[in-house]
Amino acid sequence: MKGIFITAEGPEGAGKTTITGMIAAHLKENGYPVVLTREPGGIKIAEQIRHIILNPENTEMDARTEALLYAASRRQHLAEKVLPALEQGRIVLCDRFIDSSLAYQGYARGIGIEEVYRINQFATGGLLPDLTLYFDVEAETGLSRIAKNHNREVNRLDLEAIDFHRKVREGFQILLKRFPERIHAIDANKEVEYIYHTALQKVLDAIFRHYGKNFPG
Ligand SMILES: Nc1ncnc2c1ncn2[C@@H]1O[C@H](COP(=O)(O)OP(=O)(O)OP(=O)(O)O)[C@@H](O)[C@H]1O
Numbered sequence: 544m545k546g547i548f549i550t551a552e553g554p555e556g557a558g559k560t561t562i563t564g565m566i567a568a569h570l571k572e573n574g575y576p577v578v579l580t581r582e583p584g585g586i587k588i589a590e591q592i593r594h595i596i597l598n599p600e601n602t603e604m605d606a607r608t609e610a611l612l613y614a615a616s617r618r619q620h621l622a623e624k625v626l627p628a629l630e631q632g633r634i635v636l637c638d639r640f641i642d643s644s645l646a647y648q649g650y651a652r653g654i655g656i657e658e659v660y661r662i663n664q665f666a667t668g669g670l671l672p673d674l675t676l677y678f679d680v681e682a683e684t685g686l687s688r689i690a691k692n693h694n695r696e697v698n699r700l701d702l703e704a705i706d707f708h709r710k711v712r713e714g715f716q717i718l719l720k721r722f723p724e725r726i727h728a729i730d731a732n733k734e735v736e737y738i739y740h741t742a743l744q745k746v747l748d749a750i751f752r753h754y755g756k757n758f759p760g
């Protein structure tokens with residue numbers, strides 16, 4: 544039985560890392576074989592690419608170079624970590640994936656969602672998540688949350704103008720309409736506990752549907 548691939552998406556500060564961490568902890572405590580990972584990163588080469596993309600000094604980076612670097616880090620992360628875990632039947636929970644490229648590079652940077660989708664098909668071999676949780680929050684709210692978090696390093700994309708971050712959210716909302724079966728929106732303005740329970744329920748439903756009698760818990 545192949546595993547299930549679940550991704551978390553949304554603008555900066557939407558709460559993806561907080562909520563995926565809580566869900567992964569719950570699943571682990573209950574004996575589920577879960578792998579929590581992130582993009583860009585999750586393995587050595589992809590973390591190295593992350594450092595290049597997000598280094599605030601790399602202000603001259605071209606938009607297509609940025610899109611290609613995200614796609615390259617995605618390929619390596621899939622090949623080394625995600626695909627083997629899915630082959631072993633695990634639950635892979637990934638903080639960001641292809642929809643971030645479509646919203647940030649495709650829509651907000653203006654390359655075009657279809658163009659970025661095409662280069663990502665080369666990187667992923669056509670793999671899409673079984674379920675995507677989209678944490679929806681206004682750009683201003685998300686940015687003010689991360690500004691209060693002094694442990695977080697400020698990256699090159701955080702430093703973009705507010706209009707860029709508003710476009711990122713618009714991009715995600717376009718994707719929500721394009722992939723209504725796969726992407727499930729959650730109101731991320733609410734309290735952490737509410738968001739966690741809503742997201743966890745959706746994840747558990749997807750796990751039950753996916754594994755059926757071969758349920759891994
Ligand atoms: N629902 C919430 N209400 C208020 N604060 C929140 C909520 N969710 C997360 N936070 C806080 O907002 C900050 C950003 O959260 P988190 O790192 O989980 O977001 P993120 O979506 O992963 O952000 P990014 O993608 O920019 O790294 C953290 O300080 C976190 O404690």
Ligand SMILES: Cc1cn([C@H]2C[C@H](O)[C@@H](COP(=O)(O)O)O2)c(=O)[nH]c1=O
Pocket residue numbers: 555581582583597613639640641642643644645647648698700701
């Ligand atoms: C995968 C992916 C990410 N991004 C952007 C989104 C964020 O600004 C950073 C990642 O930082 P985080 O704290 O880990 O969320 O990268 C992107 O523009 N395109 C992508 O494909």
